[in-house]
Amino acid sequence: MNKLAIVLVTLACVFSSHSQAEPMSGKKLYQAYCAQCHGMEGDGYGINVEFMEVLPRDHTDTEEMSSRTDEDLFKVIKFGGKSIDKSVLMPNWDSILTDDEIDLLVSHLRVLCCEIEEE
Protein backbone atom coordinates (compact mmCIF):
# COMPACT_ATOMS: atom_id res chain seq x y z
CA MET A 1 0.00 0.00 0.00
CA ASN A 2 2.96 2.29 0.79
CA LYS A 3 4.18 1.85 -2.76
CA LEU A 4 0.78 2.88 -4.07
CA ALA A 5 0.86 6.01 -1.92
CA ILE A 6 4.31 6.95 -3.30
CA VAL A 7 3.09 6.50 -6.86
CA LEU A 8 0.01 8.62 -6.25
CA VAL A 9 2.03 11.38 -4.57
CA THR A 10 4.53 11.36 -7.47
CA LEU A 11 1.73 11.62 -10.01
CA ALA A 12 0.11 14.44 -8.04
CA CYS A 13 3.44 16.33 -7.96
CA VAL A 14 3.98 15.90 -11.69
CA PHE A 15 0.52 17.11 -12.59
CA SER A 16 0.44 19.96 -10.08
CA SER A 17 3.71 21.33 -11.53
CA HIS A 18 1.71 22.12 -14.66
CA SER A 19 -0.87 24.19 -12.82
CA GLN A 20 1.20 26.21 -10.38
CA ALA A 21 -0.18 29.59 -11.50
CA GLU A 22 -1.35 31.67 -8.61
CA PRO A 23 -5.05 32.54 -8.75
CA MET A 24 -5.88 35.60 -10.83
CA SER A 25 -7.26 38.59 -8.97
CA GLY A 26 -8.45 42.07 -9.89
CA LYS A 27 -5.65 43.55 -7.77
CA LYS A 28 -2.96 41.61 -9.62
CA LEU A 29 -4.38 42.58 -13.03
CA TYR A 30 -4.57 46.20 -11.88
CA GLN A 31 -0.93 46.20 -10.80
CA ALA A 32 0.16 44.57 -14.06
CA TYR A 33 -1.69 46.79 -16.51
CA CYS A 34 -3.38 49.80 -14.90
CA ALA A 35 -1.01 51.01 -12.16
CA GLN A 36 1.59 52.31 -14.63
CA CYS A 37 -0.75 55.25 -15.36
CA HIS A 38 -3.44 55.15 -12.66
CA GLY A 39 -0.95 54.61 -9.83
CA MET A 40 -0.11 51.65 -7.61
CA GLU A 41 -2.83 52.85 -5.22
CA GLY A 42 -5.21 54.01 -7.95
CA ASP A 43 -4.95 57.73 -7.19
CA GLY A 44 -4.15 58.68 -10.82
CA TYR A 45 -0.49 59.48 -10.18
CA GLY A 46 1.26 56.54 -11.86
CA ILE A 47 4.89 56.60 -13.01
CA ASN A 48 3.87 57.55 -16.57
CA VAL A 49 1.81 60.68 -15.83
CA GLU A 50 4.61 63.24 -15.95
CA PHE A 51 4.47 63.47 -19.73
CA MET A 52 0.76 62.86 -20.27
CA GLU A 53 -1.55 65.59 -21.51
CA VAL A 54 -4.57 64.20 -19.71
CA LEU A 55 -4.38 63.06 -16.11
CA PRO A 56 -5.54 59.44 -15.75
CA ARG A 57 -8.74 58.92 -13.78
CA ASP A 58 -8.35 58.89 -10.00
CA HIS A 59 -9.94 55.57 -9.11
CA THR A 60 -10.15 56.53 -5.45
CA ASP A 61 -12.50 59.42 -6.26
CA THR A 62 -15.72 58.01 -4.81
CA GLU A 63 -18.04 60.64 -6.28
CA GLU A 64 -16.67 60.45 -9.84
CA MET A 65 -16.41 56.66 -9.86
CA SER A 66 -19.89 56.22 -8.41
CA SER A 67 -21.30 58.07 -11.40
CA ARG A 68 -19.96 55.33 -13.70
CA THR A 69 -21.86 52.09 -14.12
CA ASP A 70 -20.06 48.73 -14.15
CA GLU A 71 -21.00 48.51 -17.83
CA ASP A 72 -19.27 51.85 -18.55
CA LEU A 73 -16.12 50.67 -16.78
CA PHE A 74 -16.18 47.35 -18.60
CA LYS A 75 -16.55 49.13 -21.95
CA VAL A 76 -13.74 51.62 -21.39
CA ILE A 77 -11.34 48.88 -20.29
CA LYS A 78 -12.21 46.62 -23.20
CA PHE A 79 -12.47 49.19 -26.00
CA GLY A 80 -10.45 52.14 -24.70
CA GLY A 81 -11.12 55.80 -23.94
CA LYS A 82 -12.33 56.70 -27.40
CA SER A 83 -15.22 54.21 -27.10
CA ILE A 84 -16.81 56.53 -24.52
CA ASP A 85 -15.53 59.80 -26.03
CA LYS A 86 -12.67 60.05 -23.57
CA SER A 87 -8.92 60.26 -24.13
CA VAL A 88 -7.15 57.95 -26.58
CA LEU A 89 -4.41 57.71 -23.98
CA MET A 90 -6.58 55.05 -22.34
CA PRO A 91 -5.97 52.12 -24.69
CA ASN A 92 -8.22 49.17 -25.53
CA TRP A 93 -7.26 46.05 -23.56
CA ASP A 94 -9.38 43.61 -25.56
CA SER A 95 -6.37 41.74 -26.90
CA ILE A 96 -4.96 41.15 -23.43
CA LEU A 97 -7.83 40.74 -21.00
CA THR A 98 -10.65 38.23 -21.19
CA ASP A 99 -14.16 39.37 -20.29
CA ASP A 100 -13.84 37.51 -16.98
CA GLU A 101 -10.60 39.35 -16.22
CA ILE A 102 -12.24 42.69 -17.03
CA ASP A 103 -15.04 41.77 -14.60
CA LEU A 104 -12.36 41.16 -11.94
CA LEU A 105 -10.89 44.58 -12.68
CA VAL A 106 -14.29 46.28 -12.44
CA SER A 107 -14.78 44.64 -9.03
CA HIS A 108 -11.34 45.86 -7.99
CA LEU A 109 -12.22 49.41 -9.09
CA ARG A 110 -15.19 49.26 -6.73
CA VAL A 111 -12.78 48.29 -3.92
CA LEU A 112 -10.54 51.26 -4.75
CA CYS A 113 -13.28 53.82 -5.07
CA CYS A 114 -15.87 52.70 -2.66
CA GLU A 115 -14.38 50.04 -0.41
CA ILE A 116 -16.82 47.47 -1.72
CA GLU A 117 -15.37 44.03 -1.11
CA GLU A 118 -14.06 42.18 -4.15
CA GLU A 119 -16.19 39.19 -5.15
Added chain:
Amino acid sequence: MLSEAKLMTIKINLLSMIATFVMLMTTMAVKANPVDGILSDCMACHAVSEPSEMTLDERMKRIGPSLFYAGNKYQAIWLEKWLQNPTRLFPAGVYYGEHTVVTDEGDIVLETDLVTHPKLDQQQAQEVTRALFKLKANSEIVADLEVGEIKKVSQRMGSLNFRKFKGCASCHQDAEGDGGVSGPELYTAFERFQLTYLISYMQNPQAWEPKSLMPNQHLKQKDVEKLVGYLKTLSEDKP
Protein backbone atom coordinates in the same frame (compact mmCIF):
# COMPACT_ATOMS: atom_id res chain seq x y z
CA MET B 1 -6.52 -16.89 -12.20
CA LEU B 2 -4.30 -14.23 -10.68
CA SER B 3 -4.66 -13.63 -7.00
CA GLU B 4 -5.91 -10.24 -5.84
CA ALA B 5 -2.49 -9.45 -4.30
CA LYS B 6 -0.73 -10.17 -7.60
CA LEU B 7 -3.22 -8.02 -9.50
CA MET B 8 -2.58 -5.16 -7.08
CA THR B 9 1.21 -5.53 -7.58
CA ILE B 10 0.79 -5.39 -11.35
CA LYS B 11 -1.41 -2.31 -11.06
CA ILE B 12 1.13 -0.57 -8.80
CA ASN B 13 4.02 -1.41 -11.11
CA LEU B 14 2.06 -0.11 -14.08
CA LEU B 15 1.32 3.13 -12.25
CA SER B 16 5.03 3.46 -11.33
CA MET B 17 5.98 3.10 -14.99
CA ILE B 18 3.44 5.73 -16.03
CA ALA B 19 4.67 8.13 -13.32
CA THR B 20 8.30 7.67 -14.38
CA PHE B 21 7.38 8.19 -18.04
CA VAL B 22 5.44 11.38 -17.29
CA MET B 23 8.30 12.73 -15.15
CA LEU B 24 10.80 11.97 -17.89
CA MET B 25 8.67 13.72 -20.51
CA THR B 26 8.27 16.76 -18.25
CA THR B 27 12.03 17.02 -17.75
CA MET B 28 12.63 16.63 -21.46
CA ALA B 29 10.09 19.38 -22.26
CA VAL B 30 11.99 21.86 -20.09
CA LYS B 31 15.34 20.83 -21.51
CA ALA B 32 14.29 20.98 -25.16
CA ASN B 33 16.05 23.53 -27.38
CA PRO B 34 19.55 23.36 -25.90
CA VAL B 35 21.28 26.74 -26.02
CA ASP B 36 24.85 27.74 -26.59
CA GLY B 37 26.98 27.45 -23.44
CA ILE B 38 28.08 31.05 -23.66
CA LEU B 39 24.49 32.10 -22.93
CA SER B 40 24.36 30.24 -19.61
CA ASP B 41 25.25 33.44 -17.74
CA CYS B 42 22.31 35.23 -19.40
CA MET B 43 19.77 32.77 -18.05
CA ALA B 44 19.60 34.34 -14.59
CA CYS B 45 17.71 37.31 -16.07
CA HIS B 46 16.58 36.24 -19.56
CA ALA B 47 14.52 33.41 -21.05
CA VAL B 48 16.91 31.97 -23.65
CA SER B 49 14.67 29.03 -24.42
CA GLU B 50 10.95 29.20 -24.89
CA PRO B 51 9.16 28.69 -21.56
CA SER B 52 6.70 25.79 -21.65
CA GLU B 53 4.05 28.12 -20.26
CA MET B 54 3.89 31.91 -20.21
CA THR B 55 1.81 33.37 -17.41
CA LEU B 56 1.23 36.84 -16.03
CA ASP B 57 3.08 35.84 -12.84
CA GLU B 58 6.10 34.83 -14.90
CA ARG B 59 5.91 38.09 -16.90
CA MET B 60 5.80 40.16 -13.71
CA LYS B 61 8.89 38.44 -12.33
CA ARG B 62 11.06 39.01 -15.40
CA ILE B 63 14.31 40.91 -14.98
CA GLY B 64 15.40 41.04 -18.63
CA PRO B 65 13.50 40.66 -21.91
CA SER B 66 13.01 37.24 -23.55
CA LEU B 67 15.86 36.19 -25.80
CA PHE B 68 14.56 32.95 -27.27
CA TYR B 69 13.67 34.82 -30.46
CA ALA B 70 16.62 37.24 -30.34
CA GLY B 71 17.72 36.20 -33.84
CA ASN B 72 14.42 37.48 -35.22
CA LYS B 73 14.31 40.58 -33.03
CA TYR B 74 17.56 42.52 -32.83
CA GLN B 75 19.91 43.95 -35.39
CA ALA B 76 23.30 42.27 -35.01
CA ILE B 77 25.29 45.48 -35.44
CA TRP B 78 23.34 47.25 -32.73
CA LEU B 79 23.44 44.24 -30.40
CA GLU B 80 27.19 43.77 -30.60
CA LYS B 81 27.76 47.44 -29.93
CA TRP B 82 25.22 47.64 -27.11
CA LEU B 83 26.67 44.64 -25.27
CA GLN B 84 29.96 46.51 -25.06
CA ASN B 85 28.32 49.69 -23.86
CA PRO B 86 24.90 48.85 -22.44
CA THR B 87 22.43 51.70 -21.87
CA ARG B 88 19.13 51.45 -20.03
CA LEU B 89 16.37 50.39 -22.42
CA PHE B 90 13.59 49.99 -19.84
CA PRO B 91 13.57 53.18 -17.72
CA ALA B 92 11.49 51.45 -15.03
CA GLY B 93 12.78 47.89 -15.46
CA VAL B 94 11.14 45.14 -17.48
CA TYR B 95 8.22 45.07 -15.03
CA TYR B 96 7.78 48.56 -13.58
CA GLY B 97 5.77 47.39 -10.57
CA GLU B 98 8.86 45.79 -9.02
CA HIS B 99 10.64 49.15 -8.92
CA THR B 100 7.81 51.61 -8.24
CA VAL B 101 7.30 53.31 -4.90
CA VAL B 102 4.33 55.40 -3.83
CA THR B 103 5.24 58.87 -2.54
CA ASP B 104 3.34 62.07 -1.68
CA GLU B 105 4.54 63.41 -5.04
CA GLY B 106 3.00 60.48 -6.91
CA ASP B 107 4.53 57.14 -7.88
CA ILE B 108 8.23 57.17 -8.71
CA VAL B 109 10.72 54.66 -10.07
CA LEU B 110 13.35 53.64 -7.57
CA GLU B 111 16.33 53.93 -9.90
CA THR B 112 18.81 52.49 -7.40
CA ASP B 113 16.72 49.33 -7.52
CA LEU B 114 17.23 48.78 -11.27
CA VAL B 115 19.61 46.14 -12.57
CA THR B 116 22.51 47.27 -14.74
CA HIS B 117 23.45 45.04 -17.67
CA PRO B 118 27.01 43.64 -17.53
CA LYS B 119 29.48 45.16 -19.97
CA LEU B 120 31.17 42.69 -22.34
CA ASP B 121 34.46 43.06 -24.18
CA GLN B 122 34.50 43.00 -27.98
CA GLN B 123 35.21 39.29 -28.31
CA GLN B 124 32.54 38.31 -25.78
CA ALA B 125 30.03 40.64 -27.47
CA GLN B 126 30.72 39.01 -30.84
CA GLU B 127 30.36 35.50 -29.43
CA VAL B 128 27.16 36.31 -27.54
CA THR B 129 25.67 38.00 -30.60
CA ARG B 130 26.52 34.95 -32.71
CA ALA B 131 24.90 32.65 -30.14
CA LEU B 132 21.82 34.85 -29.82
CA PHE B 133 21.34 34.87 -33.56
CA LYS B 134 20.84 31.11 -33.46
CA LEU B 135 17.71 31.69 -31.34
CA LYS B 136 15.03 31.95 -33.98
CA ALA B 137 11.69 31.19 -32.34
CA ASN B 138 8.64 32.90 -33.88
CA SER B 139 10.12 32.81 -37.41
CA GLU B 140 6.66 31.99 -38.74
CA ILE B 141 5.41 35.45 -37.70
CA VAL B 142 7.83 37.26 -39.97
CA ALA B 143 8.15 34.65 -42.73
CA ASP B 144 5.50 36.10 -45.02
CA LEU B 145 5.49 39.68 -43.81
CA GLU B 146 5.76 42.12 -46.66
CA VAL B 147 7.18 45.47 -45.70
CA GLY B 148 6.96 48.48 -47.96
CA GLU B 149 9.54 51.23 -48.08
CA ILE B 150 9.65 53.06 -44.75
CA LYS B 151 9.58 56.77 -45.40
CA LYS B 152 10.84 59.19 -42.83
CA VAL B 153 8.13 61.31 -41.22
CA SER B 154 8.65 64.93 -40.25
CA GLN B 155 9.67 65.40 -36.64
CA ARG B 156 6.60 67.53 -35.94
CA MET B 157 3.96 65.27 -37.50
CA GLY B 158 5.65 62.15 -36.20
CA SER B 159 5.72 63.49 -32.69
CA LEU B 160 2.05 64.52 -32.85
CA ASN B 161 1.10 61.06 -34.10
CA PHE B 162 3.25 59.26 -31.50
CA ARG B 163 2.06 61.39 -28.61
CA LYS B 164 -1.37 62.79 -29.27
CA PHE B 165 -3.09 60.50 -31.75
CA LYS B 166 -1.75 57.06 -30.89
CA GLY B 167 -0.82 57.68 -27.25
CA CYS B 168 2.52 55.80 -27.51
CA ALA B 169 4.25 58.35 -25.28
CA SER B 170 2.08 57.27 -22.36
CA CYS B 171 4.45 54.34 -21.91
CA HIS B 172 7.43 55.02 -24.21
CA GLN B 173 10.05 57.73 -24.58
CA ASP B 174 10.78 59.14 -28.04
CA ALA B 175 13.66 61.21 -26.66
CA GLU B 176 15.90 60.59 -23.71
CA GLY B 177 14.03 61.51 -20.52
CA ASP B 178 10.89 62.50 -22.44
CA GLY B 179 7.85 60.23 -22.34
CA GLY B 180 6.39 57.37 -20.31
CA VAL B 181 8.73 55.00 -18.52
CA SER B 182 6.90 51.69 -18.14
CA GLY B 183 7.74 50.54 -21.67
CA PRO B 184 11.13 50.37 -23.39
CA GLU B 185 12.57 53.56 -24.85
CA LEU B 186 11.93 53.90 -28.57
CA TYR B 187 14.38 56.58 -29.66
CA THR B 188 16.87 53.84 -30.55
CA ALA B 189 14.23 51.33 -31.68
CA PHE B 190 14.83 51.69 -35.42
CA GLU B 191 18.49 50.73 -35.16
CA ARG B 192 17.84 48.21 -32.37
CA PHE B 193 15.19 46.03 -33.98
CA GLN B 194 14.78 44.22 -37.26
CA LEU B 195 12.13 45.98 -39.32
CA THR B 196 9.94 42.90 -39.64
CA TYR B 197 9.99 42.44 -35.85
CA LEU B 198 9.15 46.08 -35.23
CA ILE B 199 6.19 46.09 -37.60
CA SER B 200 4.75 42.72 -36.58
CA TYR B 201 5.17 43.45 -32.86
CA MET B 202 3.35 46.77 -33.19
CA GLN B 203 0.55 45.02 -35.05
CA ASN B 204 0.23 42.14 -32.61
CA PRO B 205 2.45 42.17 -29.52
CA GLN B 206 0.82 39.02 -28.14
CA ALA B 207 1.93 36.99 -31.16
CA TRP B 208 5.52 37.45 -29.92
CA GLU B 209 4.82 37.55 -26.22
CA PRO B 210 1.47 36.11 -25.10
CA LYS B 211 1.76 38.08 -21.86
CA SER B 212 3.11 41.32 -23.35
CA LEU B 213 1.90 44.34 -21.39
CA MET B 214 1.44 46.28 -24.64
CA PRO B 215 -2.14 46.50 -25.94
CA ASN B 216 -2.87 45.59 -29.53
CA GLN B 217 -4.41 48.79 -30.88
CA HIS B 218 -5.54 47.04 -34.06
CA LEU B 219 -3.45 49.39 -36.19
CA LYS B 220 -3.53 49.07 -39.96
CA GLN B 221 -0.16 48.31 -41.56
CA LYS B 222 -0.18 51.81 -43.07
CA ASP B 223 -0.52 53.36 -39.59
CA VAL B 224 2.24 51.15 -38.24
CA GLU B 225 4.52 52.15 -41.12
CA LYS B 226 3.90 55.83 -40.31
CA LEU B 227 4.92 55.26 -36.70
CA VAL B 228 7.97 53.30 -37.80
CA GLY B 229 8.77 56.18 -40.19
CA TYR B 230 8.89 58.44 -37.14
CA LEU B 231 11.22 56.00 -35.35
CA LYS B 232 13.42 56.10 -38.46
CA THR B 233 13.49 59.90 -38.30
CA LEU B 234 14.44 59.76 -34.61
CA SER B 235 17.25 57.36 -35.36
CA GLU B 236 18.67 59.06 -38.43
CA ASP B 237 18.22 62.73 -37.51
CA LYS B 238 19.84 62.61 -34.11
CA PRO B 239 20.86 66.01 -32.84
